[in-house]
Amino acid sequence: MSTDITLRLTLNGQPVECVVDPTRRVLDLLREDLGLTGSKEGCGEGECGACAVLLDGAMVNSCLLLAGQLQDAALRTIEGLPTDDPLFEAFARAGATQCGICTPGMVVAARALLDREPAPSRERIREALAGNLCRCTGYVRILDAVEAAARVPSGRAS
Amino acid sequence: MGWTAADFVDGGSGPAILARMDQSSPATPVTRSPVIGSAVPRKDAAEKVRGRARYIDDLKYPGMLHGATVRTRAAGGRLLGIDFDPAVDWSSFVVVTAADIPGANSTGMLDGDQPVLAADRFRHSAEPVALIAHPDRARLREALAAIRVREDAQPRPLFDIDASLAAGGGLCPGNTFRDYLMSHGDLAAGEAQAEVVFEGRFETGAQEHVYIEPQGMIAHVDAAGVLVVEGSMQCPYYVLDTLAAVTARSAGELRVVQRTTGGGFGGKEEYPSHIAAHAALLTLAAGGRPVKLVYDRAEDMLATPKRHPSRTQVRVGARRDGRLTFVDIDFALDGGAYSTLSPVVLSRGVIHAPGPYRCPSARVRGRAVATNHPPNGAFRGFGAPQSIFAIEQAMDGLARQLGISPLALRQINMLRPGDVSVAGQAIDSATDFDAVLAQALAESDYLARQARHAAFNATGGRLRRGIGLATFHHGAGFTGNGEVVLASEAAVRARRDGQVEVLASSSEMGQGNTTTLCQIAADALGLPVERVTQAPVDTQEVPDSGPTVASRTCMVVGLIVEQAARQLRARLIDEAALAREDMSAEGFAAACARWFDARADAPALEVHARYEPPAGVMWDETTFQGSPYAGYAWATYVAEVEVDLLTGEATLLDFVAVQEVGRVVNPVIAAGQVEGGVAQAIGFALYEKVVRGAQGEMANNRITNYIIPTSADVPPIRVFFQEQRAGTGPAGAKGLGELPMDGPGPAIVSALNAALEGTGAMPLSRLPAMPEDILEATAGVHRTGEAA
Ligand code: FES
Ligand code: FES
Numbered sequence: 001m002s003t004d005i006t007l008r009l010t011l012n013g014q015p016v017e018c019v020v021d022p023t024r025r026v027l028d029l030l031r032e033d034l035g036l037t038g039s040k041e042g043c044g045e046g047e048c049g050a051c052a053v054l055l056d057g058a059m060v061n062s063c064l065l066l067a068g069q070l071q072d073a074a075l076r077t078i079e080g081l082p083t084d085d086p087l088f089e090a091f092a093r094a095g096a097t098q099c100g101i102c103t104p105g106m107v108v109a110a111r112a113l114l115d116r117e118p119a120p121s122r123e124r125i126r127e128a129l130a131g132n133l134c135r136c137t138g139y140v141r142i143l144d145a146v147e148a149a150a151r152v153p154s155g156r157a158s
Numbered sequence: 159m160g161w162t163a164a165d166f167v168d169g170g171s172g173p174a175i176l177a178r179m180d181q182s183s184p185a186t187p188v189t190r191s192p193v194i195g196s197a198v199p200r201k202d203a204a205e206k207v208r209g210r211a212r213y214i215d216d217l218k219y220p221g222m223l224h225g226a227t228v229r230t231r232a233a234g235g236r237l238l239g240i241d242f243d244p245a246v247d248w249s250s251f252v253v254v255t256a257a258d259i260p261g262a263n264s265t266g267m268l269d270g271d272q273p274v275l276a277a278d279r280f281r282h283s284a285e286p287v288a289l290i291a292h293p294d295r296a297r298l299r300e301a302l303a304a305i306r307v308r309e310d311a312q313p314r315p316l317f318d319i320d321a322s323l324a325a326g327g328g329l330c331p332g333n334t335f336r337d338y339l340m341s342h343g344d345l346a347a348g349e350a351q352a353e354v355v356f357e358g359r360f361e362t363g364a365q366e367h368v369y370i371e372p373q374g375m376i377a378h379v380d381a382a383g384v385l386v387v388e389g390s391m392q393c394p395y396y397v398l399d400t401l402a403a404v405t406a407r408s409a410g411e412l413r414v415v416q417r418t419t420g421g422g423f424g425g426k427e428e429y430p431s432h433i434a435a436h437a438a439l440l441t442l443a444a445g446g447r448p449v450k451l452v453y454d455r456a457e458d459m460l461a462t463p464k465r466h467p468s469r470t471q472v473r474v475g476a477r478r479d480g481r482l483t484f485v486d487i488d489f490a491l492d493g494g495a496y497s498t499l500s501p502v503v504l505s506r507g508v509i510h511a512p513g514p515y516r517c518p519s520a521r522v523r524g525r526a527v528a529t530n531h532p533p534n535g536a537f538r539g540f541g542a543p544q545s546i547f548a549i550e551q552a553m554d555g556l557a558r559q560l561g562i563s564p565l566a567l568r569q570i571n572m573l574r575p576g577d578v579s580v581a582g583q584a585i586d587s588a589t590d591f592d593a594v595l596a597q598a599l600a601e602s603d604y605l606a607r608q609a610r611h612a613a614f615n616a617t618g619g620r621l622r623r624g625i626g627l628a629t630f631h632h633g634a635g636f637t638g639n640g641e642v643v644l645a646s647e648a649a650v651r652a653r654r655d656g657q658v659e660v661l662a663s664s665s666e667m668g669q670g671n672t673t674t675l676c677q678i679a680a681d682a683l684g685l686p687v688e689r690v691t692q693a694p695v696d697t698q699e700v701p702d703s704g705p706t707v708a709s710r711t712c713m714v715v716g717l718i719v720e721q722a723a724r725q726l727r728a729r730l731i732d733e734a735a736l737a738r739e740d741m742s743a744e745g746f747a748a749a750c751a752r753w754f755d756a757r758a759d760a761p762a763l764e765v766h767a768r769y770e771p772p773a774g775v776m777w778d779e780t781t782f783q784g785s786p787y788a789g790y791a792w793a794t795y796v797a798e799v800e801v802d803l804l805t806g807e808a809t810l811l812d813f814v815a816v817q818e819v820g821r822v823v824n825p826v827i828a829a830g831q832v833e834g835g836v837a838q839a840i841g842f843a844l845y846e847k848v849v850r851g852a853q854g855e856m857a858n859n860r861i862t863n864y865i866i867p868t869s870a871d872v873p874p875i876r877v878f879f880q881e882q883r884a885g886t887g888p889a890g891a892k893g894l895g896e897l898p899m900d901g902p903g904p905a906i907v908s909a910l911n912a913a914l915e916g917t918g919a920m921p922l923s924r925l926p927a928m929p930e931d932i933l934e935a936t937a938g939v940h941r942t943g944e945a946a
Contacts, residue, residue: 037216038209040420042370043455047861050370078209092203095826098834099668100206101371101420107207130870133861135368135421136668137830138837139869 009070012080022068027051029067030077038078038104042133049132052105052112053077059112061131078104086152087111087145096145098136106132110146119150193681194889197826200673201691202418202666211418214374214389215452222376223252224295225440225451226302228288229461232311233530233853234281234495240288243304251301252291252444259439261406265431265498266399269335272496272533274404274435280309281329281495282532283853284461286432291440291449315530317854319469319490322529329528335497338508340522340782342580348484348519352475356556360472360548362903362925364492364848365465365841366856367537368866369667371420372458373430377437379446380413384698387438388415391430392422393705394663398697400431401438409697416695422667423838424536427707428499429462459859463535464848466491466503466526470511470548474556480570482517485552485580489545493526494533500526503534505637507541509786510900512580513549514591514631515571520580522782531854536707538835539899542632543842547925550628550904554911555921564908565604568595568629582783590882591792594818595629597878598794602627602814607798608912615916620803622917623811626908627796628901633787634709634885634893638777641714641769641788646704648718650679650726651693651764654754656747658683658726660692660719661764662703664711669895670827671711677823678716678888682723684741701766709893712823713789713885714769720888722767729753729765772886789885789892793817795836795901798873799909803917803936806929808844808910810873815901817878820885820892828894832877835898841867842899843906847926 005022008015011034020029027044030036030053042048044063051062054076055069081087087107090096097103106129113120113128120128125146126139134142205211228240240255242248256263256277263277264270276287287307292298316322322333349355375389385407391397394414401412414434419426433451440449453461471488489511493500508524557567572595573579575587599605604625611623635641649661660679666672676690683690693700703715730736734756736749753763777784798812815832822828845865851857858864885892903925910932911921919936 031216032218037212040213040371041215041454042372043861045455045860045862048370081208088204088207091207092199095197095200095830097200097203097206098670098830099369099371099419099421100202100211101213101369103206104209107209126869130868133368133370133866133868135370135423135838135866136834138833138835138875139872140833140875141826141830143869 010074020067024067026062026065036079050105052108059109086149090145090149094141094145096141102134193677193687198687214417219448222448223291225291225449226298227286228305230280230285232309233283233315235309235311238308241306246304254289254439254443262403266403267498269497282530283855289436289440319492319527322527333528335493335526336501338524343519345519345521351483353478354559355475356559357473358555360470360551360923362468362544364467365846367423367425369421372453374452375433375437376450377441378448384413386413387434388417390419391416392426392665394697395702397431397434404435414697416665419667423538427536456859465537466534468544472552474552482571484519485517487511487522489524491526492529494531496533498533499535503541507545509581510542511545514573516573516577539896543900546630546900547903581786583785594792595794598796598816602796622801622913624909624913625798626905626912628904629794630900631790631792632897634713634789638786644704646769647701648703649766650722652750656750658690661700663700664703664715665706674823675719679719679723682720683727709895713887713893716888718767718769722765726765791819791892791897795905797905797909801913806932813873813875815877818880818882819894821890822879823891829877832898833875836875836902837867837872839899839902843903
């Protein structure tokens, strides 16, 4: 245990201040302390992507991230994506979610990709999502969904 | 002939489906309806995509404790004691051992041989012996490290099927949980007629489910004294039965609630009963305080069952023209240390072992063998992927020996209307396996690609290409008389405003039943699907529609739901003047209102129905003859691979899956089942290897070193459905969920063997076929990249 620190960050667009052990996993901070359970724990060691969040716009696995690394950062979780993010509708319509446990992380990874590359090829999507495991879908419909979301005229996206 | 599920991606109704119906067939014709066959978006999608669905680990309660499990290390032996380090203050912990169990110390599966907590003897590594709980998760980890289980390890643990059979005992009589024999025709005559005989031995490895949500439960005792257990599970009533036995409580004092379940694939069929029992024991010891027992990935992989490893000896003989004369199969599964579900996994494996082929004489012996591995259990396919792999490779081997193509051998021998399968089931007039095979050949461009690969491989480079196919069928529903014994029940309930609920214990674990069962009910009620929902699965609220396994939910439970819905509609017609021809939601709601108005004291308008098996389905469990399944799905899968002779690496270039599954209730959900199953089976075929430690435990129990396919590993999976005839399920549906697990293994290995042909490589005969296996098969050939 290290000495607690006062952490200031922007979480889902809101300024947040909390006193926390800097070595606490961000995944635990989110799920247990802040009640944001949309990020899931599939492996706890950076392999599955179920815990993916956006740190200053880049996708990171929150199970490998420590609270101390959040100082002054902007953190976005699945709960912080705009309600009309076209990925939501696209995932639902394409059948890209089954059991759903991988889905928040998958959507976050797809958002990170589309923010960087608004019109990625299927091959690019395939590569960009290769760090997110899904055991249900075989990925086919997830790729379809991201392609479909990319086709939605921008302006609806954040 | 068919359509691709991609046609439905945008939720449209898609092109018309070509349905073939043999008029002479007694089956109900395939009918159109606006609800069945339409790509209704999943009802659970909106909350899942937004991260709002609440899984068991997302829940917490005031005063909740966290539980942990103390396990054995050795692969069997005697328990001498459990030492608690006196340096720890144990007074703040709840501790449970076998001595604290109020009822039976048995998880209660088929043979009841497995304890909930080992008391004296134990049979495998990672067997639970004690439970602890504490409010602080961090303290729990330290405490676990301060507990030492004293073990007197048994000297020579058994980890190999044949070694265990040879030992002849120690775990159970003959070290054999079950020994089944299916025989058909006159084997000696078949052997005498054979002009060519192929003999081979095939093996498949253990496979871990890797549902992305690890297993877990929360238990507490509510204000009314009811013990409530909620969590991730496939079979709430299995959990209820175990809890009743272990806690010595009546069903009324127990309540099991299924929470959003993050994948199951068979892995949450039986093991959740253990975790539920453990959580229940802890909450009882903690005065009813909530206890959460959620595994992390490492514990989940270490402790929970895997797909049974198998080894199969096949002898198959044919005349020179390719007609089979006999098949003789010795099939054995590694059941692990307790019998759990092995007997039923074995029977499905035995029945599927001869494949979809006509053979005048056959013998299949199947044994579920006891070893000191942690028990193996249910995994999508349930024994069939193992035995189908063996027969498909044997058919390829026989074709090589006959000098004909694997395709031709299958065309000569596949079951056709009028034939009788080895299990004794008559093949009805509407089955057209040739049409399934023909579409698979066309979609995969099989013959042309085969020719192109031959030319490509002839150039002698380090890359080789091949295409391979598997033809197979999968029986839906419980094997044999299982469905009759279960006599599952489901219900529909209408509210005053015309909103309808489906009441069933069938658990959504991703496969889509909270949508498809509603489609089935809506269709029978004449309602739009928005008017129907499935009630939360809670044993105090819903009847026992049986376990959510065996590809049975859509076909069997769907049929019961359909019947209940029809009866509900009939009651509204009789009792509330609903006009027979009125198929409007408003008319239905008005009739519901009239019904309730006339019965001020009626608590609910609810109709229950029970499963009745279709006529003519009889199965003799002692002779293994009869009709083991009410319906089969038929399929041909084609895989195209490229192999690097230098590295042994195999890359899938294309995958075509054509299947006949009766009426498709929801094309997007159905295609998703096939795509997901194919991807899982690609893992089984090429990537997923359980490595064992010295005590038989899974040594690579992390996602870091147990490799499942990622989006970068999965080729285009092209899925096609044929709806040739109506199945026995609702609106003509059949079961589908497990079928896609059967075909990819054999198709991929056939493709690999085709690619390696001419290199002098030994044909591959083991799953998974890892790069090192491919290098071993090509040893001495590949180094130069030259054809031998
Ligand atoms: S839980 Fe973080 S990557 Fe798996
Ligand atoms: S939907 Fe189940 S793991 Fe992806």
